[in-house]
Amino acid sequence: MKILGFKATNSRTVKAALGRDMENIPAQFPALFSGADKICLVTSSDAPPSLRARALRLFPEGRTPHFYFWLPPSEKAKTLEEAGRLCSFLFDNGFSRNSLLIAAGGGAATDLAGFAASIYMRGINWISVPTTFLAQIDAGLGGKTAVNLGGAKNIAGTFHQPALAVCDTAFLDSLPHAELRSGAGELVKYAMIGPASLREALLKRLPEAVSGDKTALTACVSACAAYKLKLVARDERDETGLREVLNFGHTAGHALEALAGGHMPHGEAVARGIKAALAISRQARCLGAADHERLLAILAMLRLPPARRVRRDLKRFIALVSRDKKARGAGNRFILLEGPGRPFAAENIKPALLTRAFAEALK
DSSP states (O other), X not given: OEEEEEEOTTSOEEEEEEESSOOOHHHHSHHHHHTOSOEEEXXXXXXXXXXXXXXXXXXXXXXXXXEEEEEXXXXXXXXXXXXXXXXXXXXXTTOOTTOEEEEEESHXXXXXXXXXXXXXXXXXXXXXXEOSHHIIIIITSSSEEEEEETTEEEEEEEEOOOSEEEEEGXXXXXXXHHHHHXXXXXXXXXXXXXXXXXXXXXXXXXXXXHTTOHHHHHHHHHHHHHHHHHHHHHSTTSOSSTGGGGGTTHHHHHHHHHHTTTOSOHHHHHHHHHHHHHHHHHHTTOSOHHHHHHHHHHHHTTOOOOOTTXXXXXXXXXXXXHHSGXXXXXXXXXXXXXXXXXXEEEEOOOHHXXXXXXXXXXX
């Protein structure tokens, strides 16, 4: 097990445990659990028995009272109503400011549970246990919690760091190939925005990781988590621009998710959002032709399925990218590339470029 950590803005040390086949987390982090009067494990109602069994090996029941709360599957969980239902459950069962919430699942589960933990009694401790490839390398780390509003992703949210993030790659053993490929969309993001050493390490492992190789998956999770937590430690609340580069591919990606009506996995949407960002970067003459082709070749390694269920509604696409929370008051705001490992922010991309980007994202 590898332990990473950084000092959060509230001076609390945030830790991440990375590894495989970990057990009995309370015994390894006694200070976090000794003060908890009650513990609630939150996971999705469609979680397979293997996920629940592994979660119980990580967090075996002890003397502290344990409760269990089931969320609706996937993005259906990320609503204000569902956050209220979880908070009501905690209140009805006597949870206090000394209680502990444990979220085990994909990014939707950790987002929703983390958001509820941030508002219940103005904030209680929580532990993020991402169980998908995508969540372990990105969504389950960093302390951003949110729910969706009006079809737009992550509009109502908070910054509330988990006291601990536990990334156990044994959870990934039962994932189908399609989910590993989807998660690899975020991995490709790191390969394109990160330094050459990270890019080389990830691309070397990418084919094996997508095929389910356990060693490759553990190596990729550790490398991406270390890079993200390093950025978060320097810009925890996304105020200086350092952390913003993690949004590469997400502005168009979130719009595509909305246009697909929930039928496009987040990782695939990010990969297609990266296609859009690369198209804008090239058409704006920020990105050279050779680098553009090299980066597209990396995306081609994912073998994305046809985007059949995305509405070909350009007007709606442009409206969605303008409403994205990352726009910061501008007409739109994208993270683009000048080259591998050289991301930058650009605002008010013109409709002609957005039209081209939308077409490229759907190829």
